[in-house]
Every structure is written in structure tokens, then in C-alpha cells.
Amino acid sequence: GAVVSQHPSWVICKSGTSVKIECRSLDFQATTMFWYRQFPKQSLMLMATSNEGSKATYEQGVEKDKFLINHASLTLSTLTVTSAHPEDSSFYICSARDWGQTSYGYTFGSGTRLTVV
């Protein structure tokens, strides 16, 4: 089945530094990928929709200059958290849909737990 690989699975960084998270579709092409954030005991919240070859679409309240998204190929989207602050500490997860799959729909990456100290 469709697999989305997300890396790293966890990262600790210092305030003010930048962190890049990668999301790869391993056996299918993903023209669109989605980035979510989940704070403890809360639901997943869509941050942005990443489109291959074009600018990402950000949800209201998400700073596009802080959360840089690049989707340069059909199998790779990256999220860079710039000038990270402790309040950016969260669980970030990507997803994509393999249009060849009909049963399970969207495939999620395994997530990245970011801790900013």
C-alpha cells in the first residue's frame, strides 16, 4: 500500500534555530501533501496544503514566513520551522493521497515531535 515517510521522527532544537521536516511518498506520486500540527490532547489541525511546483496554501492563523513549505517534486514536501520558539513545540504530521488507492484514502506520515528548548 501507499507509504508516506516522514523524517525526522523527533527533534530537539534551540530557540531561534530552524528545523526542516521531510515528507516523502515512497511508492506513489503526490501532487498535493498536507501538513498538520497537533498539540497535546488536541485534534489535528491543518496548517497548509502543499502543491507540487507552486506555492503552498496556508490556513488562517498560520504564518507562512515562519512555516516554509517546499514541494519541489512529486514525491517530496518539506516543512521548515524558522526561528523556532518553545511555543512551536508540537507534533507535526504530513499526509498525502494515493489516487490509485480507493480503500484507505489518505496516507499519513509517522509524524515529527518537535521540542524547542
Place this chain on the structure above:
Amino acid sequence: KNEVEQSPQNLTAQEGEFITINCSYSVGISALHWLQQHPGGGIVSLFMLSSGKKKHGRLIATINIQEKHSSLHITASHPRDSAVYICAVRVAGNQFYFGTGTSLTVIP
């Protein structure tokens, strides 16, 4: 009010029990997804439903579009089923609304 409401929020069951998790939503949807989130955070997509019922192993998912309600059933529950189960509805395009999840613990 959330667009997606799940119940119960927490559920503890004995191994072997039949488990039901409910999801109600208030928006028009193109599909409903049931997701399983493991303790480490990783998410697995269990089902995508737009009507009727689907079965995969010990898992059964049903949806009633008229009542805007879906249920996820687990038969013969096992400790490895312990996870957070999330109901997500997809509206126009690729917009999702997520429930806050049901935390299931199955005790041996």
C-alpha cells in the same frame, strides 16, 4: 462547537470485548475517515467511507449519511488495539475536520 464530535473520549475495555466508538458530524461531507494514532504519534488510516459499511479484519466501520453519524467497531479486542482513534471528515476539496479522538486502552 466542533464540526466533529466523538464519544467516548476515553474507553477502557477487557481483552475480548466488543468495542464501539461513535462519531457525529455537522457538515456536509464527501467522505469520512477513521484513523488510528499510536502512542508514539504515528497515524494509520483505517477506513475511508462515503456510505454503508466496511470491514477489515476485526474492524468494522459504518456510516449513516442521513443521520451524519459513523461508528467504528472492534471485535475481540486485544491489547495491541490500544491507541487513539480519530474520526475525520472530508468536506469540499481536501479540507478535513478532525475529532479530538477516543483513547482506547484494552487490558489483558
